[in-house]
Amino acid sequence: MNCRHCHHELTHTFVDLGSCPPSNAYLDEKSLYGPETWYPLKVLLCDKCWLVQTQDIVHADAMFSADYAYLSSYSSTMLRHAEDYVSHVSARFGLGPTSRVIEVASNDGYLLQYVQQRGIPCLGIEPTHVAANISRGKGIEVIEEFFGASLANELSARGLQADLMAGNNVLAHVPDINDFVKGFAILLKPNGVVTFEFPHLMNLIRNKLFDMIYHEHFSYLSLHAVQSVFRSNGLEVFDVEEVSTHGGSLRVYGQRSDVMHHPITTNVASFLSREKDAGMLDTAVYLGFHKELQKIKDDLLMFLIEQKRSGKNVVAYGAAAKGNTLLNFAGVRRDYLAYVVDRNPEKAGKFMPGNHIPIVDEENIRNSRPEYVLILPWNLKSEIMQQLDYIRDWGGKFMVAIPRLESLSFRELGQRTEQDAAIF
Ligand SMILES: [Zn+2]
Structure with a gap:
């Protein structure tokens, strides 16, 4: 294969995660009894322009399901980020009623709503029908292409x-x-x-x-x-x-x-x-990157096996692409992770691609009182810990697996967030 950008021949593998289904191919109960298509997930390095890129897949167009369920507005972190962005760029570039802002991949209008609030004309471009329609409900013009x-x-x-x-x-x-x-x-x-x-x-x-x-x-x-x-x-x-x-x-x-x-x-x-x-x-x-991943996989599996043997329940939060990559690469199935909770009602009742772990609503955590909640979208860990703060009532703990397996406390989280801010 040649580089998608500079067409130089690609000879280096950055990471090989084996095979898995597309990360957004959630299954309903009926489709659990049918075949599921898995694709290789291999990432290559171009040593001329340094673009790291997935290997081309045969029949890639069949890979993307139409009911793409990711909606940015479900995350309050993303909303706050979008609002800050709009405020920053409007001031820096003097945007006003005679300007025009175009957002490509405008999703559900999570960002353009703040542009609109400032009276700046805007236009969204978003190929996903569900997301485009939600934006239109906010009065934002969207081109669905x-x-x-x-x-x-x-x-x-x-x-x-x-x-x-x-x-x-x-x-x-x-x-x-x-x-x-x-x-x-x-x-x-x-x-x-x-x-x-x-x-x-x-x-x-x-x-x-x-x-x-x-x-x-x-x-x-x-x-x-x-x-x-x-x-x-x-x-x-x-x-x-x-x-x-x-x-x-x-x-x-x-x-x-x-x-x-x-x-x-x-x-x-x-x-x-x-x-x-x-x-x-x-x-x-x-x-040198690939060998680091094996340790993350081993640590997660050992933790899940230990909890299972000692009769403790582990559940996960966040049925999104990040979680699918981790769970499918590590080979985790529902015998180790009872369910994944997600805030998006469109996902509840479905099953994770590949590992078939059920996706349920948050009420299940309150009812089953698990000992551990594994946070899959580590980038939203602070928000999720605040949302699920009540698990502390029964001694529940939060875990993340990346960059290393660890339990999170609110005190540690505060420190870590400061460290993260320093690193990033
Ligand atoms: Zn290149």
């Missing part, structure tokens, strides 16, 4: 060019990253700004966040790789900053390279050199 150069040309011809285009947590999800980024350059006004937020590959490696790897994430991005993709497609990075989402993300600011309106900040060179110092321009860091 996949984004790329072709849609950008069409919208541009209709005079819909943007002062600000946002693409948060979407750059990793697109198979044709060149065409996607080119679309932003086409749809941007000459002095306009694009921002992308994506989990930073440097943190993924450093903190062993391998559960962020799943089929729907085609790319794992460093600033070096993003700069290369931008440059080939009409954009130039002019600023970059760290944000705390998904274990440490980068927010990259780009502009049209034919205009270069915004001065390039010193942050760009500084982040590039931090990546270089962390070994991100050397294959050794990437190739």
Whole structure:
């Protein structure tokens, strides 16, 4: 296979997680009795542009189910982050009633609702029907299509060019990253700004966040790789900053390279050199990653076996992609984990892909009083611990498996959050 961005031949494997079903292919009770399709989950490294990317899969189009259930507004952390983002960029770039903001992958309007509240005209682009419809219910105009150069040309011809285009947590999800980024350059006004937020590959490696790897994430991005993709497609990075989402993300600011309106900040060179110092321009860091994962798997399995033998109950919280990668890689089934709780009512009553652990509502925790709740979306652990604070009434404990298996207390969490903020 050749690199999706620079077409260089890919000869290095970054991580091989075996096979698993697509992470959002939740099953209903009836489909438990039918066949389930598993796909290889292997991630390769390009040693020319440093784009880390999933291996191409035959029949990939059949992989994505239409009833994609992830809705950003279910997380109060994501909502607060979106509100802060809108406040920050509106002030920095002087956005107002004569500007236009376009968000690509606008989901359920979790972000554009704050743009709208400020009286700034906005437009969402979101291919998922359920999410697009929820946004429309908030009065946000949404185009229900996949984004790329072709849609950008069409919208541009209709005079819909943007002062600000946002693409948060979407750059990793697109198979044709060149065409996607080119679309932003086409749809941007000459002095306009694009921002992308994506989990930073440097943190993924450093903190062993391998559960962020799943089929729907085609790319794992460093600033070096993003700069290369931008440059080939009409954009130039002019600023970059760290944000705390998904274990440490980068927010990259780009502009049209034919205009270069915004001065390039010193942050760009500084982040590039931090990546270089962390070994991100050397294959050794990437190739040493896989052996770290085996320890996480072993520790989790040993913990679950010990609890089972001593008659204690372990349940999990957060039926999302991260949990599916971890549980399927570790080979955990419902004999070790009775159920997974999720706040999204559309998931309750379904089953996790691959491991078939039932997804239930939170009432089950109150009723069955488990000794341990394993938090799968570690990026939302603080929010989840507050929400489930009552498990302390019966001596219940919170656990996470990544970056290492450990029990969390509120006191420790406070300290760790401060540490995380320092690291990220
Ligand atoms: Zn490449």
